[in-house]
Amino acid sequence: MKQLIQDRQLFMRRIFLMCYDMLAVFVASMFALIIRFDLNFYNVPTEYLNEVWRTLPYMMVITLIIFWALRLYSSLWSYAGALEMMYVVSACILDAIVVAALILVRNWGDMFPVPRSFYILYGLFLLVLIMGCRYSYRGLRAIRNMRRDGTYRRNVLVIGAGEAGNQLIKEINNSRYVKKKVVGVIDDDKTKIGNYIHGAKVIGDRSCIRDKVLELHVHEIIIAMPSASPKQMKGILDICKETGCELKRLPGIYQLVNGEVGISKLKDVDVNDLLGREPVMVNLESIMGYVSGKVIMVTGGGGSIGSELCRQIAGHKPKQLIILDIYENTTYDIQNELKVKFPDLDLVVLIGSVRNTNRMNWIFETYHPEIIYHAAAHKHVPLMEESPNEAIKNNVLGTWKIVQAADRYHVKRFVMISTDKAVNPTNIMGASKRICEMIIQTYNKRSETEYVAVRFGNVLGSNGSVIPLFKKQIERGGPVTVTDPNIVRYFMTIPEAVSLVLQAGAYAKGGEIFVLDMGEPVKILDLAKNLILLSGHKPDEDIQIVFTGLRPGEKLYEEMLMDEEGLQDTENNLIHIGKPIELDEGKFLEQLEELKEYVVTEPSDIREWVKKIVPTYQPKEE
Incomplete structure (x- = not known):
């Protein structure tokens, strides 16, 4: 029914334009004669009037x-621009030429009919009349858009007077759905x-x-600088965030190249933009040959790191990708996503716990994975402090069992995701991960499988991380809780961390602990303030920041290396190798039992x- 009404409206609009154009032909021809004779209709010779009437x-x-051939009845004149203007001019010029030819042919021999x-x-009068009609649509919209629902639209300040800003302002002015008014650039x-x-x-x-x-009286700032570097963007944001305005920006230069600059492409400014550094770039094409044609398994494949591992691996044509996770909801999500993006991918999705020996043996015997990325773990520090036994069962025993299965079924390479909290740990989660690193080091010497670990810090936006928590607190109106004003952390984005994990896997020869360069540490208090400012509020005025004290097992800062470890460089200056610490492997295996x-x-x-196994572990209360 709705489509029928729309079709009828379109038909009536075309009929109106046709009727108007016929009237415009009549008016233009009469004015062309009257102007010639000093605007006096009675001075026009009868033979001229008769010729025009006959023609x-x-x-x-x-x-x-x-006009039909040049699409003057099928264009959306509410959005008419330079291209439509060109069609109108061309149509009127062509019309004048054809009319002249018609009159001259009809009166062959008479030089001046x-x-x-x-x-x-x-031709000139016809052009004026047609342009006036067509472009009045835009004029009426502009007037109507001046007021919406009895109130003026939100005042917008656009930063960037380049092509992106030009297209953006044009769309804001023309769109009937956008309640914004550009008050300055x-x-x-x-x-x-x-x-x-x-x-x-x-x-x-x-x-x-x-x-x-x-x-x-600006309400919103839109940054239309798609080609700006992270450093330039940070400089602008450092100013804008102090204004209390809502901030939005265009995502990137490719949007401009593809002609996709527009209101629909705007996104909220994210805290990532305030890190002020170039994103870590890894040429995965040059190093991902080692997963192509292989059977790859990702444990914890439904988590933040695991799911991104699956995305990047799936794009490099593995023979088969196996996702293993105990939590079915997020696993279901990544399964559906990969099915859509990679319809030809041989994808196997399994629910199970790495702690289940029989389940692991069945999976290895059935699918024979060649490379394993082990991301399954309990990682939430305060929760694990409350349930330390579960941290050991899942992180330590789960890793041990899957490491044993990898050895038993001759897996080629095993890459474990570790954490900077494993260095001089003060919490049970970090200590459990340090034991996992020791398992990797021990089994690498006893097996044909190449076992390695990759150690990095916090990941922006991952499940359970501080950024989603801050955003929820801001949405509720605060307060935003920070444990300590001096606490700092290393941060990477999920794609950055995963791409470096994949590259470290390519460098692996067995036994290494790869340490990722996380850049400069960031104060959590600064992150909280920036998120509040980017949300259009003022810290400690609109949204309060409350200090709650360090949680159980939490440090003021994290370390990437222990004192005993040295660093070796790799081809990528963001990936380093920590020198393995010597340990009594026989005694260690007895302690594990x-x-x-x-x-x-x-x-x-x-x-x-745990302290007997990890001498560097000092629980926080001590």
């Missing part, structure tokens, strides 16, 4: 045919200041952003046993 029906038919100026004046190019873009004035450079926001038997009794003092 008028043919002129109307010719006009309708030409109408005045010579008639042809030019007719900012650009550092002095030659652009004072000029106008679609009615919006370039009012100054970045130094005047704060003043102009107050002066023009004892730990396995002891932890299932649900002891209350598992930390004392």
Whole structure:
């Protein structure tokens, strides 16, 4: 029914335009004669009027045919731009030429059936009338858009007077759905200041952003600088975030190249933009040959790191990709995503626990994985402090069992995801991961399988990380909770961390602990303040920041290496190799057996046993 109504409206609109165009032909031809004779209709010779009257029906038919051929009845005139204007001009010029030819052919031998100026004046008047009609659609929309629901639209300041800003302002002005009004444009190019873009004035450079926001009552700032470097973007954001305005930006330069600049492509400014560093770039094409044609298994494949591993591996044509996870909801999500993106991928999705020996043996015997990425683990520090036995059961015993299965079934390479919290651990999660690294080191010497570990810090936006927590707290109106004003952490994005994990896997020869360069540490308090500012609020005025004290097992800062470890470089200057620490492997395996038997009794003092295995473990309360 809705489609029928729309079709009928379109049909009536075309009929109206055709009727108007026939009237325009009549008016243009009459005016062309009257202008020639000093605007006095009675001075026009009868023979000229008769000729125009006789030719008028043919002129109307010719006009309708030409206008139809040049799509003047199928364009959306509410959004008319330069291309539609070109069609109108071309149609009117062609119409005037054909009409002139028609009159001259009909009056062959008579050199002046109408005045010579008639042809030019007719074409000009027709152009004015047609342009006035078609572009009045845009004018009416502009007037209607001045007010919406009785109130003015949100005032917007656009930063960037380049092509992206030009397209963005044009779309804001033309769209019936966007309740925004561009009140000014900012650009550092002095030659652009004072000029106008679609009615919006370039009012100054970045130094005047704060003043102009107050002066023009700006509600929202849109950054239209798709080619800006992270450093340039951070400089702009450091100014904009102090204004209290809502911030949005265009995602990237490819949007401009593909002609996709528009309101629908805007996204909220993210805290990633405030890291102020270039994203870590890894040429995976050059190093991912080692997964192509192989059977790959990712444990914990439904988690933040595991799912991104699956995405990047799936794009490099493995023979088969096996996702193993105990939590079915996120695993179901990544399964559906990969099926859509990679319909030809041989994908196997299994639910199971790495702690289940029989389940692991069945999986290895059935699918024979050649490379394993072990991302399954309990990683939440405070929760594991409350349930230390579960940290040992899942992280240590789970890793041990899958490492044994990899040895038993001759897996070629085993890459374990570790953490900077394994260095001089103060919490049970970090200590459990340190034991996992020791298992990797021990079994690498006893097996044909190449066992390696990759150690890195916090991942922005991962499940359970601080950024999603802060965002939820801000949405609720605060307060935002920070444990300590001096706490710092290393951060990477999920794709960055995973791409480096994959490259480390390519470098693996067995026994290494790869350490990823996480850049400069970031203060958690600064992250909290920036997120509040980017949400259009002021810290400690609109949204309160509350310090709750360090949680059990939490450090003020994390380390990437222990004192005993040295660093070796790799081809990638962001990936280093920590020198393995010597350990008594026989004694270590005995301790593991004892730990396995002891932890299932649900002891209350598992930390004392862990300290015997990991001498660098110092629980926080000590």
